[in-house]
Amino acid sequence: MTESSAPVPTAGVAMTAIGVALIRVRETHRPDRLYEDPLAEAFVAAARAGFDDDRWARFEALADQFYEGRSLAVKLVDDHIQEATAAGSRQIVLLGAGLDTRAFRLGLPAGTAFFEVDLPELFAFKEPVLSAQQARPVCARRVVAADLCGDWAQALLDQGFRPDLPTRWVDEGVLGYLSRDDAYKVAATVTDVSAPGSGFGIGRFHTENAEPRYRALRDLVSDGGPGARPVNGLGPDAESWFAGHGWRTTFRAWDDLVAPYGRVGPGSDPGVGEVLAIRE
Numbered sequence: 560m561t562e563s564s565a566p567v568p569t570a571g572v573a574m575t576a577i578g579v580a581l582i583r584v585r586e587t588h589r590p591d592r593l594y595e596d597p598l599a600e601a602f603v604a605a606a607r608a609g610f611d612d613d614r615w616a617r618f619e620a621l622a623d624q625f626y627e628g629r630s631l632a633v634k635l636v637d638d639h640i641q642e643a644t645a646a647g648s649r650q651i652v653l654l655g656a657g658l659d660t661r662a663f664r665l666g667l668p669a670g671t672a673f674f675e676v677d678l679p680e681l682f683a684f685k686e687p688v689l690s691a692q693q694a695r696p697v698c699a700r701r702v703v704a705a706d707l708c709g710d711w712a713q714a715l716l717d718q719g720f721r722p723d724l725p726t727r728w729v730d731e732g733v734l735g736y737l738s739r740d741d742a743y744k745v746a747a748t749v750t751d752v753s754a755p756g757s758g759f760g761i762g763r764f765h766t767e768n769a770e771p772r773y774r775a776l777r778d779l780v781s782d783g784g785p786g787a788r789p790v791n792g793l794g795p796d797a798e799s800w801f802a803g804h805g806w807r808t809t810f811r812a813w814d815d816l817v818a819p820y821g822r823v824g825p826g827s828d829p830g831v832g833e834v835l836a837i838r839e
């Protein structure tokens with residue numbers, strides 16, 4: 560294993576991926592872990608060097624505050640992807656993939672094409688760390704370094720994406736960082752390039768922007784970096800939008816989704832959960 564000199568995203572939205580890696584490290588260390596992500600440790604170790612002690616302490620404190628729900632959400636997406644591939648899906652696209660390592664750690668069929676879409680600055684950090692770890696994906700991993708507010712569909716096609724095959728799409732915490740307009744442009748693009756039978760899991764959460772942990776996250780991310788863009792994602796009308804654009808939708812409440820994992824949580828609003836959209 561060699562040292563990496565990866566440029567750490569220490570501000571801006573790409574740094575939020577490091578926060579989720581911190582959460583996956585914490586889960587990995589639990590004796591009753593829901594999943595194991597050894598590469599998360601390498602990302603966190605490489606990222607630590609880019610932060611001063613104060614910013615890193617703020618970052619760790621925030622990861623603790625988001626840990627419970629966020630870690631369960633990782634497990635949910637793991638299971639959804641495995642269900643999709645067990646049902647025959649051979650094309651997965653992670654929108655805002657961050658430091659995700661499912662192409663390495665889930666036992667996906669070798670013939671699976673696994674696309675990771677995220678900003679160029681994220682991959683400028685991620686790829687050298689993976690190389691230093693000599694990490695080898697178990698399937699055909701394709702890196703799509705593109706802004707979801709730009710022409711990312713062409714970048715996806717350039718990497719070999721096939722619009723004629725059913726695809727499993729994953730939004731795991733990225734659309735909420737886009738403006739409503741941009742988030743619906745992404746939904747429209749996904750619709751355009753999705754073959755019948757494609758699936759898209761869309762989180763429905765009430766993000767309280769005034770809640771202290773969200774305010775602290777915004778402050779940390781914008782410190783010393785470019786000004787934060789307006790964010791609000793798809794919002795409460797996502798399900799009706801998909802239903803009106805050729806998708807069949809079902810909603811499952813968060814508490815029902817996570818019940819099988821046996822983690823006792825505070826209990827959620829029954830309106831919080833996931834919309835699963837299937838392309839007709």
Ligand SMILES: C[S@@+](CC[C@H](N)C(=O)[O-])C[C@H]1O[C@@H](n2cnc3c(N)ncnc32)[C@H](O)[C@@H]1O
Pocket residue numbers: 572573574575576579580654655656657658659676677678681705706707708731732733736
């Ligand atoms: C909270 S992180 C989640 C990362 C990953 N899905 C996970 O759960 O570990 C949000 C990710 O969205 C990416 N992102 C935010 N805005 C983006 C955009 N306009 N285009 C592409 N990626 C974006 C960030 O770089 C970051 O990796």
